[in-house]
Amino acid sequence: MITLASDFGSPYPAAMRGVLCSRTDARLVDVTHDFPRQDVRTAAFWLRELLPTFPAAVHLAVVDPGVGTDRRPIAVSAGEHALVGPDNGLLLPAARALADGGDVSCYEIPVDDPESTTFHGRDVFAPAAAAVHDGGIDGLDYPAVRDPVDLTFPKPTVRGDEARGDVLVVDGFGNAITNIPGDILHGHWGAYARIDGERVPVARTYDAVGADERLLTVGSHGNVELAVNRGRGDEAFGVEPGGTIRLALP
Numbered sequence: 034m035i036t037l038a039s040d041f042g043s044p045y046p047a048a049m050r051g052v053l054c055s056r057t058d059a060r061l062v063d064v065t066h067d068f069p070r071q072d073v074r075t076a077a078f079w080l081r082e083l084l085p086t087f088p089a090a091v092h093l094a095v096v097d098p099g100v101g102t103d104r105r106p107i108a109v110s111a112g113e114h115a116l117v118g119p120d121n122g123l124l125l126p127a128a129r130a131l132a133d134g135g136d137v138s139c140y141e142i143p144v145d146d147p148e149s150t151t152f153h154g155r156d157v158f159a160p161a162a163a164a165v166h167d168g169g170i171d172g173l174d175y176p177a178v179r180d181p182v183d184l185t186f187p188k189p190t191v192r193g194d195e196a197r198g199d200v201l202v203v204d205g206f207g208n209a210i211t212n213i214p215g216d217i218l219h220g221h222w223g224a225y226a227r228i229d230g231e232r233v234p235v236a237r238t239y240d241a242v243g244a245d246e247r248l249l250t251v252g253s254h255g256n257v258e259l260a261v262n263r264g265r266g267d268e269a270f271g272v273e274p275g276g277t278i279r280l281a282l283p
Contacts (some may be wrong), residue, residue: 038089038093039068064094076169081126089234095119106141107140107178111137112135125137125181204258215251215252229278233247235248239263247270
């Protein structure tokens with residue numbers, strides 16, 4: 034299996050699929066091509082959350098504001114998985130999750146003279162993903178990368194029933210996903226918390242409050258979400274990715 038993920042929208046992913054189909058008989062699975070444009074941090078978060086649900090695969094991921102520059106194209110070995118994409122921090126969070134505590138090794142993909150300087154998804158990464166799928170990273174003799182660009186997410190500060198954290202991403206429903214662990218809400222279902230001093234109900238489900246009402250819940254990723262039942266939490270709470278919040282329980 035080769036999975037594909039990018040911020041390309043349409044029609045560019047078709048060119049990557051065409052290259053892959055011409056070079057390998059691997060099963061191709063699209064994860065998404067709707068990552069926010071050139072937003073490496075958000076894409077890295079979602080890859081970390083989504084890719085561990087797949088069986089062993091090669092994961093081709095391209096969110097690449099530095100395309101055509103001297104940023105390296107890399108292949109990453111992570112447990113039974115491999116990842117292919119730009120060396121800009123995009124791949125490492127997912128690789129660590131896929132390795133599940135094991136080793137993560139990075140290798141530079143040799144690039145001779147790609148057809149274009151603007152579409153390495155087609156000209157560099159898709160051919161490399163096919164080669165990694167069919168030959169394995171070890172069989173390709175790529176040179177090791179000792180200093181890959183890393184991307185880490187901020188850590189929250191939790192003291193008892195109070196926490197200070199960051200909004201990591203906002204999903205398509207408007208749910209503001211924080212880095213505060215959801216455990217802090219356990220035992221407080223049906224009660225209230227304060228977000229930046231404002232009183233907000235704590236609920237297991239969105240529909241536990243009325244339509245258009247704000248709530249705090251724990252998302253599928255295990256972190257605290259700021260949400261609105263049938264509305265947008267980011268707008269109702271006035272937050273965006275990168276913003277900080279203060280949570281206090283009574």
